[in-house]
Amino acid sequence: MSDFEELDPSIEKAMRHVPPASAATRDAHIAAALAEALPQRRSTVGFMNHRARALGAVAVVLVLLLSGVSVFTGGTTPSNNIATPDTTMPVKAGTSCSQELSSQMSNKDDVKEFTHNGAAFAVIMRDDKVDVYPSTPPCSTLGALEYRDALAARDTETSQSGGTSVCSYTTEPIARFADSASGDSYNLVLVQTDSGLSMHFEDRCDSPIASLDLP
Amino acid sequence: MSHDELLVRRAQRGDQKAIDSLLRENYDVVRAVCHRIIINSADADDATQMALIAIVRALPAFDGRSKFSTWVYRIATNAALDELRRIRRRAIPHDDDTFASLPVADGVGAVDAQLDVSAALAQVPEEFRVVLVLRHIADLEYDEIAVILEIPVGTVRSRLSRGRAQLSALLGNPGGAHERHIPDTGGQS
Numbered sequence: 001m002s003d004f005e006e007l008d009p010s011i012e013k014a015m016r017h018v019p020p021a022s023a024a025t026r027d028a029h030i031a032a033a034l035a036e037a038l039p040q041r042r043s044t045v046g047f048m049n050h051r052a053r054a055l056g057a058v059a060v061v062l063v064l065l066l067s068g069v070s071v072f073t074g075g076t077t078p079s080n081n082i083a084t085p086d087t088t089m090p091v092k093a094g095t096s097c098s099q100e101l102s103s104q105m106s107n108k109d110d111v112k113e114f115t116h117n118g119a120a121f122a123v124i125m126r127d128d129k130v131d132v133y134p135s136t137p138p139c140s141t142l143g144a145l146e147y148r149d150a151l152a153a154r155d156t157e158t159s160q161s162g163g164t165s166v167c168s169y170t171t172e173p174i175a176r177f178a179d180s181a182s183g184d185s186y187n188l189v190l191v192q193t194d195s196g197l198s199m200h201f202e203d204r205c206d207s208p209i210a211s212l213d214l215p
Numbered sequence: 216m217s218h219d220e221l222l223v224r225r226a227q228r229g230d231q232k233a234i235d236s237l238l239r240e241n242y243d244v245v246r247a248v249c250h251r252i253i254i255n256s257a258d259a260d261d262a263t264q265m266a267l268i269a270i271v272r273a274l275p276a277f278d279g280r281s282k283f284s285t286w287v288y289r290i291a292t293n294a295a296l297d298e299l300r301r302i303r304r305r306a307i308p309h310d311d312d313t314f315a316s317l318p319v320a321d322g323v324g325a326v327d328a329q330l331d332v333s334a335a336l337a338q339v340p341e342e343f344r345v346v347l348v349l350r351h352i353a354d355l356e357y358d359e360i361a362v363i364l365e366i367p368v369g370t371v372r373s374r375l376s377r378g379r380a381q382l383s384a385l386l387g388n389p390g391g392a393h394e395r396h397i398p399d400t401g402g403q404s
Contacts, residue, residue, distance in 0.1 A: 008383060015347070030267065
């Protein structure tokens with residue numbers, strides 16, 4: 001330390017030693033903060049004081065767990081993100097699905113719109129998958145491109161050769177983003193095809209890692 | 216990309232597991248900063264809660280220009296200072312139960328030491344206490360503390376010096392303070 005003075009080590013040690021919170025308190029605090037990341041709950045928790053918010057968040061988590069929804073699992077289930085609903089969303093009159101999706105996402109860039117065969121669609125880049133919605137209500141998921149297994153498989157490859165280093169597309173990709181399974185992060189590209197959507201590693205154009213046909 | 220960078224990136228994309236991991240990894244230090252700045256246990260827990268919420272809300276805006284831990288300390292410090300302002304507005308007298316709710320750590324001696332340093336810190340002026348916490352709990356460098364508190368580095372240095380001297384004196388000067396006179400350079404705060 002380059003201080004002008006030193007603090008006695010015994011004092012510093014005592015300062016650092018804050019008795020740990022109970023597991024219940026810690027979990028309640030974290031659950032309440034996570035509830036802030038659940039966009040559909042923001043409006044309700046905003047009126048509570050902190051302690052009530054923590055209790056409310058615990059209740060929310062318990063309800064979700066009891067109803068079979070996995071919030072904090074560390075397993076390999078590809079879809080355990082409850083940040084936004086996967087099925088039908090209530091949408092305000094005059095609001096498009098993409099607007100609604102965008103309003104629920106912390107990162108607006110995670111929602112993209114595109115047209116296919118004259119119909120408008122929206123995609124939302126979630127953790128390990130891309131969900132596809134129509135652009136107009138009812139906002140029910142049409143399907144998903146799930147690619148966690150592909151990322152995990154690439155993590156285990158002994159050789160990390162990237163195939164072709166630059167891919168060209170006949171149309172501009174809908175989205176380029178990075179994601180990972182549990183190891184390395186990879187650049188991914190979501191492109192439109194004649195039949196729908198396909199997902200590729202950005203440095204490997206040869207075969208898609210996920211695809212979805214659209215009407 | 217480091218583990219932390221990857222975790223932050225995933226959390227910024229709304230990955231609940233990543234956010235949960237980030238909060239758990241930083242929980243103890245956030246709580247320690249809040250408890251040592253605020254002293255009162257219940258208020259410090261409120262500040263801890265607000266800091267965690269602020270972290271989640273601000274995650275999308277974290278641009279990586281500072282270390283994530285420094286960013287977390289800044290948020291925790293601001294949450295603690297906000298809570299102190301709220302406490303002052305409430306004008307509640309000193310809470311005699313401040314330490315009663317602290318769980319026993321490891322025997323009577325440890326509790327006594329805990330009470331001593333908590334009580335002593337409570338008597339150190341807030342402006343000194345905050346820099347003591349950021350330096351000795353958060354392990355931040357002077358320039359990082361200066362950025363967080365928006366004060367000159369010289370002021371950080373002088374407040375640390377005075378805070379250490381006061382804390383040592385309140386605790387019976389264990390080990391003796393390596394006293395030097397440090398002028399309050401750049402005094403504005």
